[in-house]
Amino acid sequence: MIKTLSVFFILLIIPMSTLAFAEHVFNPEAHAQYLDISQLEAEKAEFEFDDVTYSIYYGYHGSMDDSMSDILADPTVKELTINQERKSIEVVFEDIPKKTDFWLRIPFEVLAADKEQYQLFIDGVDTGYDLMKMPDGYVIGMIISEDTKHIEIMGTNVIPEFGTYPVLILGLSILGLVYFMRKSSFGVNWTRIN
Secondary structure: OHHHHHHHHHHHHOOHHHOOOHHHHOOHHHOHHHHHHHHHHOEEEEEEEOOEEEEEEEEEOOOOHHHHOOOOOOOEEEEEEEEOOOOEEEEEEEEOOOOEEEEEEEEOOOEEOHHHOOEEEEOOEEEOOEEEEOOOEEEEEEEEOOOOOEEEEEOOEEOOOOOHHHHHHHHHHHHHHHHHHHHOHHHHOOOOOO
16 A cells, blocks of 8 residues: 555656656557668669569668678678569679678568468578568568578569559450451351350
8 A cells, every 4th residue: 555655646746748658659650660760771672663663672680780880791782683483582692791680671562472471592492581561561581691692582472463554455455356256257157155
């Protein structure tokens, strides 16, 4: 009882303006702001499909550890590409000075996997990874060593396999074929099965 009263009196002494409430600190609508902070230190590769630009951010040593110290030199990414045939993103490294963490932030529209089950291949070897869901994509994290040359992240869907123009052309072709078959004598001579 005495403990409860002392806590109550302490709370009365503290001015109300100094109290912080959890809903102000942990606003569920504000979780994207942390992603933007990590993007300040990240490198970026951009791809354009159907006049829309997509960005893939990537970095090393976690989100912002690299900016705090210059002890480790960063790996050098030689090439970051999207392989539409294999439904994957491929990263080729030029140099990795020391074993480190590597992460990619991939928008949902660029590469997705059924039930969030991606496959990660480091130099052709199926490897485990960390996965974190963000409001507009996934962050896939992994550990790379000095010997790593190639990473491939495979999903089930990649940047629009059928963009708006191919679908439009296909639709118009089908409509044109149906119209041609109905109006021409070519389609009249065929026997009709009901």
